[in-house]
Amino acid sequence: MKILTAEQIRQADQYTIQNEPISSIDLMERAASQCVDWLLYDEDSPLGYCFSFDKTLKIFSGMGNNGGDGLVIARLLAEKGLSNIQVFIINYSDKYSPDCEENIKRLEKVIQKLEKKKNKSNKKATLATREPIPTQQHLSLHYIKSVSDFPEIQASDVVIDAIFGSGLNKPIKDFTAQLIAYLNHSKAQIIAIDIPSGLFAENNEDIEHRAIIKANHTLTFEGYKLAFLYDQNYVFTGKVHIVHIGLDKNFMGQQASDLFLLTKQDIYKKLKVRPKTAHKGNFGHALLVVGSEGKMGAAVLSAKACMRTGVGLLTVHVPKCGYNIMQTAIPEAMVVVDKKKKSISKICRESTDLEKYTAIGVGCGLGKGEKTVQAFHDLLKSTSMPMVIDADGLNILAENLSWWDFVPKHSILTPHPKEFERLFGRANNPYLRHQLQIAMSIQRQVFIILKGATTCITTPEGKTYFNTQGNAGMATGGSGDVLTGILTSLLAQGYTPEEACCIGTYLHGTSGNMAAKRLSQEAMIAGDIIKYLSKAFRSLHYGEG
Ligand SMILES: NC(=O)C1=CN([C@@H]2O[C@H](COP(=O)(O)OP(=O)(O)OC[C@H]3O[C@@H](n4cnc5c(N)ncnc54)[C@H](O)[C@@H]3O)[C@@H](O)[C@H]2O)[C@H](O)CC1
Numbered sequence: 254m255k256i257l258t259a260e261q262i263r264q265a266d267q268y269t270i271q272n273e274p275i276s277s278i279d280l281m282e283r284a285a286s287q288c289v290d291w292l293l294y295d296e297d298s299p300l301g302y303c304f305s306f307d308k309t310l311k312i313f314s315g316m317g318n319n320g321g322d323g324l325v326i327a328r329l330l331a332e333k334g335l336s337n338i339q340v341f342i343i344n345y346s347d348k349y350s351p352d353c354e355e356n357i358k359r360l361e362k363v364i365q366k367l368e369k370k371k372n373k374s375n376k377k378a379t380l381a382t383r384e385p386i387p388t389q390q391h392l393s394l395h396y397i398k399s400v401s402d403f404p405e406i407q408a409s410d411v412v413i414d415a416i417f418g419s420g421l422n423k424p425i426k427d428f429t430a431q432l433i434a435y436l437n438h439s440k441a442q443i444i445a446i447d448i449p450s451g452l453f454a455e456n457n458e459d460i461e462h463r464a465i466i467k468a469n470h471t472l473t474f475e476g477y478k479l480a481f482l483y484d485q486n487y488v489f490t491g492k493v494h495i496v497h498i499g500l501d502k503n504f505m506g507q508q509a510s511d512l513f514l515l516t517k518q519d520i521y522k523k524l525k526v527r528p529k530t531a532h533k534g535n536f537g538h539a540l541l542v543v544g545s546e547g548k549m550g551a552a553v554l555s556a557k558a559c560m561r562t563g564v565g566l567l568t569v570h571v572p573k574c575g576y577n578i579m580q581t582a583i584p585e586a587m588v589v590v591d592k593k594k595k596s597i598s599k600i601c602r603e604s605t606d607l608e609k610y611t612a613i614g615v616g617c618g619l620g621k622g623e624k625t626v627q628a629f630h631d632l633l634k635s636t637s638m639p640m641v642i643d644a645d646g647l648n649i650l651a652e653n654l655s656w657w658d659f660v661p662k663h664s665i666l667t668p669h670p671k672e673f674e675r676l677f678g679r680a681n682n683p684y685l686r687h688q689l690q691i692a693m694s695i696q697r698q699v700f701i702i703l704k705g706a707t708t709c710i711t712t713p714e715g716k717t718y719f720n721t722q723g724n725a726g727m728a729t730g731g732s733g734d735v736l737t738g739i740l741t742s743l744l745a746q747g748y749t750p751e752e753a754c755c756i757g758t759y760l761h762g763t764s765g766n767m768a769a770k771r772l773s774q775e776a777m778i779a780g781d782i783i784k785y786l787s788k789a790f791r792s793l794h795y796g797e798g
């Protein structure tokens with residue numbers, strides 16, 4: 254799925270208005286009604302099916318179209334009978350957008366209608382019983398012009414943030430900034446409409462010192478904004494839900510973008526089906542150069558993941574101390590041992606005949622001893638076959654930058670953020686780090702998989718794929734070794750490095766999710782990701798699970 258910029262979505266908005274055709278105020282109505290559906294019927298919504306709940310819905314609306322969305326949401330919910338709604342318009346300037354202004358009038362009419370209904374039923378009640386019956390529905394409109402107008406916020410309130418959306422063009426200041434701090438400080442659940450107020454859709458500089466809503470949920474229109482895919486911004490977006498508002502699909506499909514979010518369908522299309530007449534020679538021969546004393550677990554995990562991802566043959570090059578461990582843990586793999594006992598010192602004769610391998614993975618549990626560093630150098634120099642480089646392989650490279658010349662083109666590097674920083678340096682914010690990652694992929698002609706809650710894959714052509722599969726249960730020792738095994742296996746089977754990166758990260762995240770669902774995030778360990786690979790494959794091939 255393509256990720257579009259806020260500017261491209263604005264253009265899609267204009268195109269839809271002109272070509273559907275639909276008036277902008279009707280498009281706003283449609284967008285808000287989709288939000289209302291989510292609010293009333295989604296299992297994640299704090300309102301879920303609660304038409305007359307004892308909580309109060311407090312909607313904070315700005316003066317632009319995001320504010321307009323908030324006003325329509327209030328009116329539609331009131332028309333559906335939701336009981337307690339208070340709307341607050343933030344007067345941060347002296348000008349409303351036309352659709353926002355029109356929706357204030359429409360909301361006022363509904364308030365008047367409800368008031369009339371209330372008076373009528375009270376009159377009837379007074380005549381019959383001499384006592385007014387309190388009406389069930391409360392809908393009110395208030396204006397915030399300074400800090401003294403801030404309402405009290407209870408922990409049980411549900412707050413809708415419709416202050417600013419994609420039209421934000423400078424950091425929020427003055428009492429609006431104070432209001433955001435005040436809302437963030439409350440214990441209420443916050444739902445942001447389109448984008449948390451204060452967050453820019455792409456580049457966010459100086460984020461620690463800015464006023465930005467910290468939402469529990471963000472209902473975003475049509476697709477993820479780029480900023481939502483940076484882990485550092487999760488604190489603002491909370492869980493992101495895509496709300497489709499009917500923007501022109503063809504127009505959006507034609508927009509140029511080098512940014513993609515991986516979906517199940519993308520992966521399904523890339524996965525090959527194994528021919529019925531296949532033999533093990535059809536699925537490649539992988540070599541893993543891994544392990545050292547005390548870190549043979551990393552070697553075993555990468556080897557098991559490699560086999561479970563479907564490689565035909567696997568040879569594992571380990572130090573002598575790893576022989577029995579490897580043969581016992583995974584009899585399906587062939588093992589060649591190094592001359593040295595505790596760490597790898599030289600890629601030995603059986604392994605030096607690199608021609609017979611269809612992919613190489615290196616780095617898991619390797620260590621950085623002098624001889625190992627030399628062996629890594631020799632390995633880089635002895636092949637031009639793209640390889641998977643992880644963990645200590647990356648650290649060694651970071652300490653020997655001149656060796657970049659020997660890194661085979663289109664190799665896959667799998668750093669976590671610290672390893673990334675060691676290799677490529679620091680960037681001031683996630684957007685700039687992403688730009689740095691793209692630039693480095695192009696310059697070094699490698700695929701970089703920056704691991705995180707959302708994994709960011711950049712290609713030598715300058716494309717980016719984001720993978721959102723996975724969960725915090727995977728933040729445990731060995732998860733990265735499993736990914737290396739999966740990637741090496743896919744490369745060995747003849748998937749292109751780009752396909753291997755996309756399928757590999759998606760599979761890894763999906764089996765991690767399946768493991769967490771069954772075992773809990775706390776109890777799952779890296780080996781469980783391997784156990785659930787079969788389920789992840791089945792879900793991709795046959796839609797199971
Ligand atoms: N794009 C769509 O598909 C649809 C979007 N909708 C909603 O509209 C907003 C974008 O609305 P817009 O009026 O352009 O911008 P905002 O409401 O975010 O901001 C209003 C206005 O405020 C000014 N401004 C910007 N930054 C500041 C600031 N820091 N301080 C003071 N004033 C500021 C600026 O002039 C802005 O224009 C989108 O997010 C959706 O929620 C439609 O409703 C449906 C279709």
Ligand SMILES: [K+]
Binds near residue numbers: 417418447449
């Ligand atoms: K908002």
